[in-house]
Amino acid sequence: EDKVVQSPLSLVVHEGDTVTLNCSYEVTNFRSLLWYKQEKKAPTFLFMLTSSGIEKKSGRLSSILDKKELSSILNITATQTGDSAIYLCAVFLTDSWGKLQFGAGTQVVVTP
Amino acid sequence: SQTIHQWPATLVQPVGSPLSLECTVEGTSNPNLYWYRQAAGRGLQLLFYSVGIGQISSEVPQNLSASRPQDRQFILSSKKLLLSDSGFYLCAWSVQSGPDQPQHFGDGTRLSIL
Numbered sequence: 448e449d450k451v452v453q454s455p456l457s458l459v460v461h462e463g464d465t466v467t468l469n470c471s472y473e474v475t476n477f478r479s480l481l482w483y484k485q486e487k488k489a490p491t492f493l494f495m496l497t498s499s500g501i502e503k504k505s506g507r508l509s510s511i512l513d514k515k516e517l518s519s520i521l522n523i524t525a526t527q528t529g530d531s532a533i534y535l536c537a538v539f540l541t542d543s544w545g546k547l548q549f550g551a552g553t554q555v556v557v558t559p
Numbered sequence: 560s561q562t563i564h565q566w567p568a569t570l571v572q573p574v575g576s577p578l579s580l581e582c583t584v585e586g587t588s589n590p591n592l593y594w595y596r597q598a599a600g601r602g603l604q605l606l607f608y609s610v611g612i613g614q615i616s617s618e619v620p621q622n623l624s625a626s627r628p629q630d631r632q633f634i635l636s637s638k639k640l641l642l643s644d645s646g647f648y649l650c651a652w653s654v655q656s657g658p659d660q661p662q663h664f665g666d667g668t669r670l671s672i673l
Contacts, residue, residue, distance in 0.1 A: 451602075479659045488666040489649070490603075495661055535602060539659045545591060546618075547662060549602035 449474040453536050453550035461558055464526050468553045470536030471518040478539040480519050481547065482510055485533040493521075493534075526557045561586035565650050565665035573673050578623075578637040580668050582650030585631065590652040592633040593662060594625055597647040609633060610655065645672045 450473045460466055470480065479497040483490035494503045496512035496519055503510050507530075510521045523530055533554050537547040562585045572578060584590050591610055595603040605618045607625035615625050622641050626634045633650055647669050651662040 481661060483664075489664040492661045492663060495659065497659070537603075545653055545658075545660060545662070546605065546608070547603075549604075551602045 449538070449540055449548050451536055451538050451548050451550040453534075453553050455553060456551065457554035457556070459556045459558060460526055462526060462528060464557075466523040466526055466530075466555060468521040468523075468534050468536075468555070469518060470521070470550055471516075472536075472538045472548075473517065474538050474540060474548065476540075477514065477517075480512055481537045481539075482519070482521050483535040483537065485535055485552070486531075490535055523555075526555075528557050528559055531555060531557045561652070561663070563650060563652055563663060563665040565648075565668055567668060568666065569669045569671075571671045571673060572640050574642055575639050578635070578640050578644070578670070580635040580648055580650075580670075582633045582635075582665055583631055584633075584652045587631070587652070587654065589630060589655055591655055591660075591662075592627060593651040593653075594633065594635050595649040595651065595664075597649060597667075599647075603649065607635070640672050642672050645670055 452471050454469045481495045482493040494510045499514040507524045512519045533552040535552045536550040540546045565582045593608045594606040597603050609615050609627045623637050649667045650665040653660040653662045
């Protein structure tokens with residue numbers, strides 16, 4: 448059975464801290480992994496990772512895939528209260544039409 | 560640019576009543592369309608997807624159905640709601656061309672069944 452597991456489930460940090468979120472997967476024929484940020488409503492797309500070891504970066508957020516370890520991390524540096532959200536990891540499965548298997552998410556709370 | 564609209568934003572319905580949630584996409588043609596449900600504190604569960612008008616695939620057996628009457632319109636329905644249908648429903652779209660296109664989500668409908 449395909450699985451995507453995120454850790455931790457939740458964490459609270461102070462503004463300015465660095466946060467590292469983990470996503471591990473067990474899927475048949477891995478293709479790519481995506482990260483989304485969900486505040487109150489719509490998840491918004493952050494990154495898609497296909498190749499191992501190549502970091503993707505957007506401002507204070509960065510992510511990298513390790514296919515050997517079947518995992519990915521999402522880093523947020525110099526956190527701000529606006530980074531408070533649920534961060535979702537998802538993996539494309541083998542079907543060609545683009546089915547995503549989502550993890551349960553990590554709830555991040557950044558306190559002032 | 561592409562946009563996705565979902566309505567209503569919130570809905571409170573009695574058990575046994577019908578349901579119709581609507582989703583439309585603008586700025587793109589022939590998108591893949593998806594309906595997800597998100598339980599509190601949980602990830603997203605795919606309910607239905609569609610690759611074209613009238614083409615619907617169901618991922619899990621349930622009390623709900625979906626239809627795609629137009630290219631950029633996706634509707635989630637039920638004839639008789641159950642308490643277990645409560646949740647946060649999200650519509651999403653992706654382009655069809657090329658493999659592994661990211662999905663983009665609407666703002667969702669929070670459905671409460673009384």
